[in-house]
Amino acid sequence: MKLLNTIRVEKPWGKCELPEPFSSDGQGKIGEIWFDPPAELSDLLVKFIFTSEQLSIQVHPDDTRAVRLEGSRAGKEECWLVLDAQPGAKLGIGFSKQSNATDVRTGAENGTIESLMDWFEVRSGDYFYIPAGTVHAIGAGIALVEIQQNSDITYRLYDYGRPRELHLDKGMAVATFGPHDPKLRQRDVFATSRQLCDGPHFKLWCVSTTSSLSERAEKRCLIIAIKGDLQVSGQVVGQGCCALVEAGDIVLLSDGGIFLRAESLGAQSIDG
Template identity: 55%
Template sequence: MSVLPTRMVEKPWGMDVLPPPFQAPEGQRIGEIWFEPPAEMPELLVKYIFASEKLSVQTHPSDTQTEAAGLGRQGKEECWLVIDAQPGAALGIGFASEIGAEAMRAAALDGSIEHLLVWHPVRPGDFFYIPANTVHAIGGGVGLIEVQQNSDITYRLYDYGRPRELHLEEGIAVAKGVPHDPALRRHLPEHGSLALVDGPYFRLDRVDSPPDAALAARYPGELLLIPRSGAFRVKGDRVEPGQCALAGDLADVTFDDAGSCLIAQPVKPAG
């Protein structure tokens, strides 16, 4: 079966009313919907995130840093495509101005780090790439698709007084106290195929029509298909919005001429 198993994850900051096509089970607040990475492609994780409250201020290490720490290749770079946003919804990404490690530590301890971030008001179609070491936080009222390196290493710097563990030493050691590069964020036009990410760890495209030869050349071999509208097939298996599927290659995908989807694929590291 091409369609990946789906896992709904309940979170205290999740939502009990989800945007279509999802539906939260009665009495549950769903914060994340994961698609289990297939054995053929363990490098990538795709998930939806639905936040009714602000998530922690956090950062992630790079592959180089986790390898140096003896943790293997466990770095995490990620990207976000906003699909739903309530009035006032925002994402905190990077600092308004450069900040040193000790000042960042002090701000994490007294909570002012939240106000040192740049909070970007968001609407559906906004896209952000988040390099490793970027200090960031998802605000309340946001629904998004996250495509990331498959790592669960998160260093929380501040959590609004919630009784969860912080990771100040590890987080400050890897966090960059700098603004987010404006080249790594944009608002997508409503229609049209677009290259969203082209390395260094994965590539991601929005495809609004059957792929041409140039796109096929960029996506050799196995890939993940994430329908956004319409119905697709992977070797005969129907794949709909709210699902994610593994395809052996683009030729295995039957595209919906009137549909839209995301496709993703890891980029093999050099060496």
């Protein structure tokens, strides 16, 4: 077992006061806490995201388009699990009805793209898988954990007047223009253990227990501690931490605890 190093990232839309168990430390507006991907699972990236303002409306390419447009080996598919949300907080995912590149580009240019998107009011325990090509945005007042392909390719379509570059040509080249598939979202996932994602790039489970749990890891994975006391082979994994777990490691979780387990399906993981 190895705890992953954290990287705290300031963002203009971040928060000065972070929710427990994270410390604010007077470091300005923290928008993201990343976990440095280990060489053994270099194709996965885990981060916590905290918002006080709307994030940009954006889209990511799939692997094929990432190679063609950027010369990169990987695009970016991701998933979100909401940890906390202020009343009325929303995520924008896909479009409310079938659209097209012309209308979406016009909306990005004149600011009406928000009205084309489908906005989901969220609460703790809401889960969404975001396939590459899905136009999406995180609203204000949300704390969530994101598991993604380890890629930083982002095409911003609309940024609420912030002085940052937009990428409309590439964004239109990779975007899909329909509604989000309802099969890719779940509610109240903390209530019982369940699988959240079954590929194509990674698998993800939420493990939740009302009594203590002991299990042996079947294969190398990442574990993200959400609630309760978690130990891996005798080492503590604190809430809000992420650990690389090897096959055979023993995972112990206290009563009422919750953790996430992510396994790579990619070719970039290094066999042990």
